[in-house]
Amino acid sequence: MRHVDEYRDAAAVRRLAEAIARCATRPWTIMEICGGQTHSIVRFGLDELLPRTIALVHGPGCPVCVTPVALIDAAVALAQRPEVILCSFGDMLRVPGTGDDLLTAKARGGDVRTVYSPLDAVALAGRTPGREVVFFAVGFETTAPVNALAVLQSRQLGLRNFSLLVSHVLVPPALEAILSAPDNRVQGLLAAGHVCTVMGTAEYGPLSGRHRVPMVVTGFEPVDILQGVLRCVELLETGRAEVANAYGRAVRAEGNLRAQETVRAVFEETDREWRGLGPIPRSGYALRPELRAYDAAAKFGLEPAGGREPTECIAGSILRGNRKPHECPAFGTRCTPEHPLGAPMVSGEGACAAYHRYRTREP
Amino acid sequence: MCLAVPGQILSVEGGDPLFRSGRVSFGGIVKAVNLACVPEAGPGDYVLVHAGMALGVVDEDEAAKVLGLLSELGLSRGGVVGGETQEMPSDEAR
Numbered sequence: 001m002r003h004v005d006e007y008r009d010a011a012a013v014r015r016l017a018e019a020i021a022r023c024a025t026r027p028w029t030i031m032e033i034c035g036g037q038t039h040s041i042v043r044f045g046l047d048e049l050l051p052r053t054i055a056l057v058h059g060p061g062c063p064v065c066v067t068p069v070a071l072i073d074a075a076v077a078l079a080q081r082p083e084v085i086l087c088s089f090g091d092m093l094r095v096p097g098t099g100d101d102l103l104t105a106k107a108r109g110g111d112v113r114t115v116y117s118p119l120d121a122v123a124l125a126g127r128t129p130g131r132e133v134v135f136f137a138v139g140f141e142t143t144a145p146v147n148a149l150a151v152l153q154s155r156q157l158g159l160r161n162f163s164l165l166v167s168h169v170l171v172p173p174a175l176e177a178i179l180s181a182p183d184n185r186v187q188g189l190l191a192a193g194h195v196c197t198v199m200g201t202a203e204y205g206p207l208s209g210r211h212r213v214p215m216v217v218t219g220f221e222p223v224d225i226l227q228g229v230l231r232c233v234e235l236l237e238t239g240r241a242e243v244a245n246a247y248g249r250a251v252r253a254e255g256n257l258r259a260q261e262t263v264r265a266v267f268e269e270t271d272r273e274w275r276g277l278g279p280i281p282r283s284g285y286a287l288r289p290e291l292r293a294y295d296a297a298a299k300f301g302l303e304p305a306g307g308r309e310p311t312e313c314i315a316g317s318i319l320r321g322n323r324k325p326h327e328c329p330a331f332g333t334r335c336t337p338e339h340p341l342g343a344p345m346v347s348g349e350g351a352c353a354a355y356h357r358y359r360t361r362e363p
Numbered sequence: 364m365c366l367a368v369p370g371q372i373l374s375v376e377g378g379d380p381l382f383r384s385g386r387v388s389f390g391g392i393v394k395a396v397n398l399a400c401v402p403e404a405g406p407g408d409y410v411l412v413h414a415g416m417a418l419g420v421v422d423e424d425e426a427a428k429v430l431g432l433l434s435e436l437g438l439s440r441g442g443v444v445g446g447e448t449q450e451m452p453s454d455e456a457r
Binding site: 001002003004006009012015034035036061063089116117118119120139140142143145146149152153156192193194195197198220223227248249250251252256258259262 | 365366367368369371379381382389390397399400401402409411413414415416418419421422423425426428429430433
């Protein structure tokens, strides 16, 4: 597949790993933000190609992992209403709530459907005027445009039976929280490529300067990731806290202006609770007040709050890059993808699930 | 969740800007993709697709520049890491 295969070239990967080894004279800890990058790193064993002095730690960029328990509980409650068709991306279905997950709600007769796109949920609402179609709108900036577009399409079609249960989060406020934590050990960052395809890179300059942490916009294939690491190590070694772009084919400095306009037409910034990280000010999106008719929480009188975490799960430390999955006592024993205790074991992009799938021994 | 897969636009259907869509080929598998946020994209262009919507157009000049740099470093094709790429990852929407 063009624009994919070129970036899985084994010789290129080897040479880039060698270039990183030549460049690195000191130990560095670099965090990749996005769960898709975590998955690539663990799947292809990229961290094992690097010199031992370069530590890659895994960040909070898995929206499934950071969706609060209270919102999972709200989705489960919605799925139990007879008039509701609850639509979701597939990997939300097994995320444990306080009691049930969505798959259990489905097994008990709830109409829970996996969709590929929120636009498919809009089409479903058009076809089933007697039912209420709710899309569980989870995601980062990458997913905000398509969720916003779903609302705009629904309004244009005059649909009154489509709404979003919104759990949208934003990368820069989470980075601020991680980098300003007293126990932070992240020295360099690989910024999430597709988030920047939408939003551009302007938000990262001030963050990078304030925390003296270089940030390199990075793609998802092995060559992309090692290019990002190489650029980051170069910046660290020369003491430059700057933003660099190692994913030029997908990211322009200004981002996609049309996509940003679409998002702004539908969403506004709001405080959000992150599973594992806690509340972070202005770290997510909510529907604009004039679009309340499309807000499932308002429509069905839900006030997502509370929710209980399994006590044994160390997801918070993992999402902040302070611990690795195999350091959890429950990893692979009491917590597995079939019976997850915490969200990072559920999503294909969660760090725990990636380690469980690809890493049978401790690194 | 933030995965976006590059695919080539085969054809574009006009109409309302919110519903502008195209047939996009992912290594031979063709899907309908919303093109509302890439008004500049047309047949032949590669777009990055996330959850049924194109987020951006792949910049061919930038791609060529990177591949050029790699070959300057003396890199040549030496097989594909992790075997063949999947034609269409089943979790493409993520």
